[in-house]
Amino acid sequence: MRAFRYHRPRDIAEAVAVVAAEPDATYLGGGTNLVDLMKLGVARPGLLVDVTRLPLDTIGTLPDGGLRIGATVRNSDLAADLTVRRDFPMLARALLAGASGQLRNMATVGGNLLQRTRCLYFQDVTKPCNKREPGAGCAAREGQHRDLAILGTSDACVATHPSDLAVALAALDAVVEVQEPAGPRDIPLAELLRLPGDEPDRETTMVRGGLVTAVRVPPLPYARVSTYRKARDRASFAFAAGSVAAAVGLDDGTVRDVRLAFGAVAHRPWRAYVAEDALRGQPATPESFGRAADAELAAAQPLRDNGFKVPLVRNLTVATLTDLVDSHRRAAAWVP
Amino acid sequence: MTDVAAGAAAARGGLPDRDLRSRVAVRVNDDVRQLDLDNRTTLLDALREQVGLTGTKKGCDHGQCGACTVLLDGRRVQSCLVLAVTLDGAEVVTVEDLAPAGDLHPLQSRFLERDAYQCGYCTPGQLCSATGMLAEARRGWPSAVTTDLVADRTALTDAEIRERMSGNLCRCAAYPNIVAAIRDVAAAGGAA
Numbered sequence: 063m064r065a066f067r068y069h070r071p072r073d074i075a076e077a078v079a080v081v082a083a084e085p086d087a088t089y090l091g092g093g094t095n096l097v098d099l100m101k102l103g104v105a106r107p108g109l110l111v112d113v114t115r116l117p118l119d120t121i122g123t124l125p126d127g128g129l130r131i132g133a134t135v136r137n138s139d140l141a142a143d144l145t146v147r148r149d150f151p152m153l154a155r156a157l158l159a160g161a162s163g164q165l166r167n168m169a170t171v172g173g174n175l176l177q178r179t180r181c182l183y184f185q186d187v188t189k190p191c192n193k194r195e196p197g198a199g200c201a202a203r204e205g206q207h208r209d210l211a212i213l214g215t216s217d218a219c220v221a222t223h224p225s226d227l228a229v230a231l232a233a234l235d236a237v238v239e240v241q242e243p244a245g246p247r248d249i250p251l252a253e254l255l256r257l258p259g260d261e262p263d264r265e266t267t268m269v270r271g272g273l274v275t276a277v278r279v280p281p282l283p284y285a286r287v288s289t290y291r292k293a294r295d296r297a298s299f300a301f302a303a304g305s306v307a308a309a310v311g312l313d314d315g316t317v318r319d320v321r322l323a324f325g326a327v328a329h330r331p332w333r334a335y336v337a338e339d340a341l342r343g344q345p346a347t348p349e350s351f352g353r354a355a356d357a358e359l360a361a362a363q364p365l366r367d368n369g370f371k372v373p374l375v376r377n378l379t380v381a382t383l384t385d386l387v388d389s390h391r392r393a394a395a396w397v398p
Numbered sequence: 399m400t401d402v403a404a405g406a407a408a409a410r411g412g413l414p415d416r417d418l419r420s421r422v423a424v425r426v427n428d429d430v431r432q433l434d435l436d437n438r439t440t441l442l443d444a445l446r447e448q449v450g451l452t453g454t455k456k457g458c459d460h461g462q463c464g465a466c467t468v469l470l471d472g473r474r475v476q477s478c479l480v481l482a483v484t485l486d487g488a489e490v491v492t493v494e495d496l497a498p499a500g501d502l503h504p505l506q507s508r509f510l511e512r513d514a515y516q517c518g519y520c521t522p523g524q525l526c527s528a529t530g531m532l533a534e535a536r537r538g539w540p541s542a543v544t545t546d547l548v549a550d551r552t553a554l555t556d557a558e559i560r561e562r563m564s565g566n567l568c569r570c571a572a573y574p575n576i577v578a579a580i581r582d583v584a585a586a587g588g589a590a
Contacts, residue, residue, distance in 0.1 A: 065418045068437045068483045090484070097440070097479045098460050110437070112484055138473075142539045147547040158542040162565025163531055165461060167473040168480070298542065298564035 064106045071111055074118075074241050074275060081111050082243040082271025089113050089273060091134065091173030094165050099178060103187045104194060114170070118275055121146070127281035133172030133274045137227065138163070140171060148286065150279060152307045155290035156230035162299045172274035175228050175238065175254065176266065179221035179329075180301055182206055192218045193262040203365065209303065212362040212371050214328040219262030220365060223255060223330050224301050230290050231277060232331035233307040233323035239276040242269050251277070255330035262329070284311035284319065287389045291382045292325070293374055302326035304374040308382045310346065312390050317341045317350070320383075324375050327362075334358045337379070346387045348380050355379040422486040426451065427495035435482050442466045442477040445492060453493040453522045457567070464566035467523040467530075468492050474530025476565075493522035496529060504586065505529060508579035516570035524566050528580050531562045535584070554584040 071077035081087045086108035090096060099105035118132040121143050129150070131140060140146060141157035161169065183189040183201040190199040202210055202220050210220045228251070236251040254266055266272070282288075288309035294300040305325035311318040320341045322334040337358035344350040355376040362372050421434050426449055433448055442459070445451045445468070457465030459478045466477040469491040477490075497503040505525050508514070515521045535554055543561045544552045552558060559577050568576060 063438045066437055067417045068420055068481075090481070093479050093481060093484075094461060094476075097481060100438075101460065110481075114484065138534070138539070142534075142537065144548065147540065151547050154540065154547055155542070158540065158544075162464065163534065163562055164464060164467055164474050164476045164527065164565045165479075167530075168475050298561050 063100050063103070064108065066107050067109045069109060069111050070115060071113070074116055074273065077111050077113055077116065078241050078243055078271050078273050080109070081273070084109050087111055091170040092136065092168040093173075094161070094169045095173065095177040099185070102185055104178075104185055113172075113273065118172075124278070124281075127283075129279040131171055131277045131279070133276055134170045136167055137161070137169045137171065137174060138166040141166065150230075150234065150282075150285050150288065152230045152233065152285065152288035152290045152309060153227070153279070156226040156292075156305075156307060159290060159292040159302075159305070160226040171227070171277055174225050175231075175251075175274060175277070177223075177225060178265075180224045181210060181221040184221060193221060193258070193265075196261070196263050206367075207365045208367045209301065209326070210365065210368055211328045212364045212368055213324075213332050213359075214257040214330070215363060216258045216260060216262070218260050219258035219329065221258065221262065221329055222326050223328070224326070225331070226290065226292060226302065226305060226325060228255070229305055229323045229325035229331040230307040231279065232333045233288075233309065233321040234279050234282060234285065235321075237278045237280070238274055239278065240268050240272045241275050242272045244269070246275070248278075251331075252333055258329045265329075282309065282321070285309040285321070287386055287393065288321070289382060289386065291378055293378060304371050304378055306375065306378040306382045308379070308386060310341075310383055310386050310390070312346055312387065315346050317344050317346050322354075322358075322379065322383075324358075324379075327371055327375060334379075336361075346383075348384050351380045351383040352376065420483045422483060424482070424485045424487075425489040427491060433482060437481065437483045439482045440478050441468070441470070441480040441482045441485065441490065444482040445477065445490070451492050451494055454526075455519055455522055457520070457523070462567075463520070463523075464527055465520050465523040467527040467566065469526055469530055472530075472533070474527050491526075493525055496525060503529070504583045505579065508582045509576070512575045512579040512582070513572075514575040514579040515568070515572050520566060520568045520570075524563070524568070524576055527563060527566045528583070531559075532580075532584060535562070554581065556581065559584070 088107040090110040090112045118134040120132045122130045141154050147154045183191045189201045211222045238249045238254045290307045292302045292305040302325050307323045309321045324332040337354035340354040340357045445454050455465040457463035461476045461479045468477045541561045
């Protein structure tokens with residue numbers, strides 16, 4: 063590991079000024095990804111600016127019923143929050159599906175959004191990787207890419223974003239509050255994380271020195287019946303092979319509105335706008351759900367060994383939305 | 399300058415050593431330890447090599463196996479991914495201090511009675527993790543297999559214990575007995 067200096071900033075403004083001024087400075091949150099990447103030689107910061115003691119660790123309810131989640135709130139505290147569990151179960155489910163009990167106690171919300179891909183080649187400094195070293199080439203296209211992306215890929219990069227939480231936040235239209243050298247700015251989550259294009263090393267739309275300070279989740283009453291379903295190679299403590307965050311609002315048997323996002327299929331959480339558009343006004347049936355998933359996944363460009371993700375995500379979508387419709391029916395039929 | 403010294407200086411980017419080291423005060427098992435550290439030192443290495451507490455084990459050193467689990471400010475964490483420089487004023491409890499000297503924590507007793515290990519290398523991490531996990535369950539935290547997310551309290555079934563302990567690997571696969579030992583303690587009220 064490269065030797066580094068350590069700095070604990072007094073406030074947000076100082077943190078941003080220090081990181082903006084030093085090309086090899088980086089923020090330290092829970093460290094669950096960054097410290098590992100430093101051990102692997104993938105991340106080589108010369109200065110760590112520790113933001114974990116800044117006053118960004120609270121979860122607040124907004125007047126409109128939404129949530130404001132501080133960037134250094136630990137994943138486990140967010141998953142345990144009663145408002146999150148009651149009003150946004152997909153958020154709690156996504157958090158609980160991620161990592162292990164220990165890692166959730168360490169990992170922060172801001173760090174979760176900005177964590178790096180677990181592509182094998184990105185994490186191995188002896189292999190070429192355009193994300194780690196622009197222009198080096200991509201070993202994953204012809205190599206081990208079973209876990210990698212099928213949507214929004216480029217010739218340069220087929221990496222996936224590994225977060226579960228971010229998939230639920232994308233489905234919920236979350237807005238990320240960032241502090242940049244020029245001042246604070248709101249960025250919709252869907253626009254914070256980039257698709258790889260020909261610059262896979264640029265992962266966010268923040269400027270150099272930008273710090274995530276909070277995430278706002280707007281109210282969505284029908285998300286009280288919502289969930290996150292994750293398929294993976296073992297029952298627990300594994301990254302997704304594919305995942306779905308979903309909520310559906312019904313008028314009788316018709317889809318009034320729907321939120322749908324896919325995980326482990328792209329360089330960022332994949333909000334399924336095509337499927338959502340296809341579903342509004344349609345009967346809330348498995349047939350409709352399947353057709354909508356097919357419409358979204360028509361754009362998929364699977365590689366040699368990850369074509370299974372197309373039917374996997376389709377089936378997850380149909381099963382998850384069907385379960386949510388059943389949950390709505392049970393709730394409507396329930397008489398105390 | 400020797401090759402080694404030149405290499406070391408290059409690794410520091412030409413910076414003086416004092417910028418790359420820090421002094422922190424960490425409470426470890428009720429003793430405040432003044433540590434003078436290379437900033438790269440993990441809590442795991444600080445415990446084992448500076449404090450002299452070798453109960454905490456290094457397995458993968460990448461946050462994947464749980465052998466290094468300790469309690470940091472009352473919560474279970476993986477000490478291999480915590481930089482000790484971040485811990486000034488923090489409180490760490492290791493397996494050595496789960497019970498008063500000469501005594502056993504209920505989890506330790508049940509691990510013995512249930513034969514919840516073979517080689518024993520993962521055991522300190524399992525014990526610290528289970529201690530933290532039982533505290534989380536007492537606070538009503540749900541898990542990925544909890545059906546009712548808003549319940550005040552979730553019964554620690556075997557499925558719940560397995561899910562909540564998934565961050566601790568046992569390559570001898572003593573899992574059935576580990577689950578049984580933890581189930582015993584949970585059923586007895588989850589003594590802390």
